[in-house]
Amino acid sequence: MGTASSYDDLLQRVQFGADGLVPVIARDVADGEVLMLAYMNRDTLEQTLRTRLMTYWSRSRGEVWVKGATSGHYQHVLAARVDCDADALLFDVRQDGGAACHTGRRSCFFEEVPLETASAP
Amino acid sequence: MGTASSYDDLLQRVQFGADGLVPVIARDVADGEVLMLAYMNRDTLEQTLRTRLMTYWSRSRGEVWVKGATSGHYQHVLAARVDCDADALLFDVRQDGGAACHTGRRSCFFEEVPLETASAP
Numbered sequence: 158m159g160t161a162s163s164y165d166d167l168l169q170r171v172q173f174g175a176d177g178l179v180p181v182i183a184r185d186v187a188d189g190e191v192l193m194l195a196y197m198n199r200d201t202l203e204q205t206l207r208t209r210l211m212t213y214w215s216r217s218r219g220e221v222w223v224k225g226a227t228s229g230h231y232q233h234v235l236a237a238r239v240d241c242d243a244d245a246l247l248f249d250v251r252q253d254g255g256a257a258c259h260t261g262r263r264s265c266f267f268e269e270v271p272l273e274t275a276s277a278p
Numbered sequence: 279m280g281t282a283s284s285y286d287d288l289l290q291r292v293q294f295g296a297d298g299l300v301p302v303i304a305r306d307v308a309d310g311e312v313l314m315l316a317y318m319n320r321d322t323l324e325q326t327l328r329t330r331l332m333t334y335w336s337r338s339r340g341e342v343w344v345k346g347a348t349s350g351h352y353q354h355v356l357a358a359r360v361d362c363d364a365d366a367l368l369f370d371v372r373q374d375g376g377a378a379c380h381t382g383r384r385s386c387f388f389e390e391v392p393l394e395t396a397s398a399p
Binding site for chain 1: 305357368388
């Protein structure tokens with residue numbers, strides 16, 4: 158068990174990168190499945206903690222991205238964790254609609270790389 | 279089920295950031311616990327797939343980081359996945375020594391942020 162951090166303390170301690178972003182993992186609270194990895198800036202992290210809805214910074218669109226605002230597939234925040242270096246976050250979420258991925262799949266990590274096909278060095 | 283990718287195909291398709299790095303999630307194959315998030319460049323990704331030992335690029339030290347080389351807590355690769363945008367990776371690993379974190383804890387995400395202490399907007 159780690160030291161409990163307040164919400165404001167977290168916002169101060171998180172190490173955002175040179176681009177102002179921190180990587181965030183969203184995990185399904187139902188069974189721990191990793192759903193996606195995306196990014197937040199300080200404002201969208203604050204908005205996420207306040208609204209309890211996962212709110213990312215879309216790097217491709219350059220805008221605030223309330224996950225589910227278009228698709229209805231909101232991610233409701235049930236728990237938040239910060240890593241030992243405070244430069245990555247892990248959220249337990251309840252995923253609406255059964256799909257985090259824009260392809261309609263549950264997880265964005267649906268493509269397995271068959272290791273057995275690795276070429277010899 | 280996604281389209282199967284060969285190892286060489288993966289190395290070509292992964293989108294590395296402006297800093298040449300891609301974020302990587304290591305997950306314990308035993309129960310799916312998220313252990314850590316770190317980074318790989320193209321060379322350490324290739325080394326990881328070839329050696330089946332998680333090999334990161336240490337941003338703080340600016341060097342190749344074979345996880346476990348110092349601590350003995352190697353991470354053995356059992357599966358690799360790429361996300362829908364090919365800009366994040368998820369590895370299932372067998373974690374030696376029962377701890378991924380340099381603090382001796384199993385996961386680097388040991389610190390929970392108590393949401394109930396969130397201040398009102």
